[in-house]
Amino acid sequence: MQTAKNEIQIVKIGGNIVGDKKRLEAFLLHFAAIKGKKILVHGGGKLATEMAEKLNIPAQMVNGRRITDEPTLDIITMVYGGLVNKKIVAVLQQYNCNALGLSGADINCIRADKRPVTDLDYGFAGDISEVNAKQLIALLEAGISPVLCPITHDKKGQLLNTNADTIASETAIALAEHYKSVLTYCFEKAGVLENVENEDSVITHIDSSKYKQLLNNGIISEGMLPKLHNCFHALENGVDRVCIGNEKMISEQQPTFSLLTL
Amino acid sequence: MQTAKNEIQIVKIGGNIVGDKKRLEAFLLHFAAIKGKKILVHGGGKLATEMAEKLNIPAQMVNGRRITDEPTLDIITMVYGGLVNKKIVAVLQQYNCNALGLSGADINCIRADKRPVTDLDYGFAGDISEVNAKQLIALLEAGISPVLCPITHDKKGQLLNTNADTIASETAIALAEHYKSVLTYCFEKAGVLENVENEDSVITHIDSSKYKQLLNNGIISEGMLPKLHNCFHALENGVDRVCIGNEKMISEQQPTFSLLTL
Numbered sequence: 001m002q003t004a005k006n007e008i009q010i011v012k013i014g015g016n017i018v019g020d021k022k023r024l025e026a027f028l029l030h031f032a033a034i035k036g037k038k039i040l041v042h043g044g045g046k047l048a049t050e051m052a053e054k055l056n057i058p059a060q061m062v063n064g065r066r067i068t069d070e071p072t073l074d075i076i077t078m079v080y081g082g083l084v085n086k087k088i089v090a091v092l093q094q095y096n097c098n099a100l101g102l103s104g105a106d107i108n109c110i111r112a113d114k115r116p117v118t119d120l121d122y123g124f125a126g127d128i129s130e131v132n133a134k135q136l137i138a139l140l141e142a143g144i145s146p147v148l149c150p151i152t153h154d155k156k157g158q159l160l161n162t163n164a165d166t167i168a169s170e171t172a173i174a175l176a177e178h179y180k181s182v183l184t185y186c187f188e189k190a191g192v193l194e195n196v197e198n199e200d201s202v203i204t205h206i207d208s209s210k211y212k213q214l215l216n217n218g219i220i221s222e223g224m225l226p227k228l229h230n231c232f233h234a235l236e237n238g239v240d241r242v243c244i245g246n247e248k249m250i251s252e253q254q255p256t257f258s259l260l261t262l
Numbered sequence: 263m264q265t266a267k268n269e270i271q272i273v274k275i276g277g278n279i280v281g282d283k284k285r286l287e288a289f290l291l292h293f294a295a296i297k298g299k300k301i302l303v304h305g306g307g308k309l310a311t312e313m314a315e316k317l318n319i320p321a322q323m324v325n326g327r328r329i330t331d332e333p334t335l336d337i338i339t340m341v342y343g344g345l346v347n348k349k350i351v352a353v354l355q356q357y358n359c360n361a362l363g364l365s366g367a368d369i370n371c372i373r374a375d376k377r378p379v380t381d382l383d384y385g386f387a388g389d390i391s392e393v394n395a396k397q398l399i400a401l402l403e404a405g406i407s408p409v410l411c412p413i414t415h416d417k418k419g420q421l422l423n424t425n426a427d428t429i430a431s432e433t434a435i436a437l438a439e440h441y442k443s444v445l446t447y448c449f450e451k452a453g454v455l456e457n458v459e460n461e462d463s464v465i466t467h468i469d470s471s472k473y474k475q476l477l478n479n480g481i482i483s484e485g486m487l488p489k490l491h492n493c494f495h496a497l498e499n500g501v502d503r504v505c506i507g508n509e510k511m512i513s514e515q516q517p518t519f520s521l522l523t524l
Contacts, residue, residue: 054317074345082344083336086413086421090367094419100369105352106362107406142400144369151348157356159348 008179009038012168014187015045030251032095037140041148043164044080051075068123068161080149100144104152107135112152112160126152126160131174169234176238184243191245191258196221206260235262270441271300274430276449277307292513294357299402303410305426306342313337330385330423342411362406366414369397374414374422388414388422393436431496438500446505453507453520458483468522497524
């Protein structure tokens with residue numbers, strides 16, 4: 001995967017890659033080899049859950065969603081902001097990619113608002129209010145590759161837990177004014193599947209009309225719905241194209257993946 | 263404490279300030295108010311030890327020194343590189359200081375060599391081989407204040423645990439070619455004490471001959487010896503002056519502290 005001079009690649013890796021040391025190292029080798037400007041966004045998968053269990057901090061779930069109380073935020077900050085982020089940066093540096101680990105607080109690069117309490121209090125969960133494109137562009141133009149962990153801040157001293165998919169899409173949108181912005185989601189499957197149980201059923205191209213058709217047919221699995229929504233939100237806000245697939249997308253010559261365009 | 267145009271302040275805060283939320287916030291408010299270029303270096307004090315205890319990871323001590331085995335390195339990376347570093351950055355951003363948290367791996371800013379195994383194997387402990395002054399200067403000139411945690415890397419993918427005092431002095435030395443470099447150690451005492459049990463016995467000025475005299479008289483306490491050695495090593499390598507005292511040094515009009523010069 002090559003990047004033209006005026007292009008920015010924003011690549012998000014999912015928890016199943018982050019949590020698998022061998023798979024992560026293979027991915028990072030290929031990420032480092034991407035030419036041109038690039039940003040990596042990572043989650044932390046089950047590592048935070050495992051740490052919470054070790055520390056006997058019970059996961060607070062409401063309607064299947066994790067509530068970020070203060071001990072949970074501390075764990076996320078330790079595991080995602082510290083352990084995962086710094087290890088990724090060290091490996092990328094080994095491969096001569098000039099990586100710089102960032103939370104949203106660092107150089108105030110992603111500001112968020114604490115999610116308002118309605119019938120549900122999500123705790124220290126943050127919804128992005130501003131991506132600081134100017135600071136990120138300055139880094140990118142200096143040859144630095146930001147590595148973003150899924151933590152933001154409110155500029156009032158509070159760190160906040162923020163979805164990594166959303167960090168990737170909002171960052172891609174914020175940079176789309178300055179670059180041809182290409183957003184890539186790497187996860188455990190080869191793409192958006194026609195049949196969730198058949199890895200060979202990757203839908204290779206989804207445009208707006210195909211997306212509506214898929215929604216109407218009820219073909220897209222529940223887990224995929226918010227991801228696709230995120231993708232089309234990005235496309236509608238200036239992102240050039242979105243790719244969804246597994247990590248082979250950035251290493252193979254003729255990979256299979258889903259290409260999303262308007 | 264004001265900084266002239268061509269001056270850089272490198273301030274190191276000790277574990278007793280980092281571990282005390284109120285004291286840390288007060289310190290950060292004053293650090294943020296320092297005009298001009300500045301770098302903060304922090305340790306993590308007892309927070310990593312507490313976390314190791316919670317996770318039932320026994321501290322490996324040999325001759326009173328902690329050995330950094332892999333689980334210990336992970337804890338240090340989580341606590342210093344994640345929790346402590348990101349919380350400090352978020353608070354500084356609140357006070358409009360454009361802070362950026364860094365380990366030595368980020369933008370390859372501090373490279374170290376794993377300490378050679380002799381009769382003792384220190385594990386993943388790193389001795390600094392190079393501070394990347396060029397990258398740090400680029401950040402400083404862009405109005406960014408680096409916040410360094412005591413973690414370095416070997417540029418071969420391995421993070422390493424490195425003494426925060428040494429990170430501060432080596433960074434001050436590396437920047438001394440470009441700026442008038444001022445190194446400040448904030449810890450729990452008001453300065454270098456003539457009598458370790460009397461807080462009013464601060465030695466306000468120590469130059470090379472006074473230093474030799476103190477060494478010969480055996481006046482300096484054992485804990486202070488490596489710190490002073492570090493300080494004079496910095497002075498002998500281009501650092502303009504070194505200050506040792508508590509955090510009031512950077513907030514009070516006429517603070518008491520020890521000033522060290524050649």
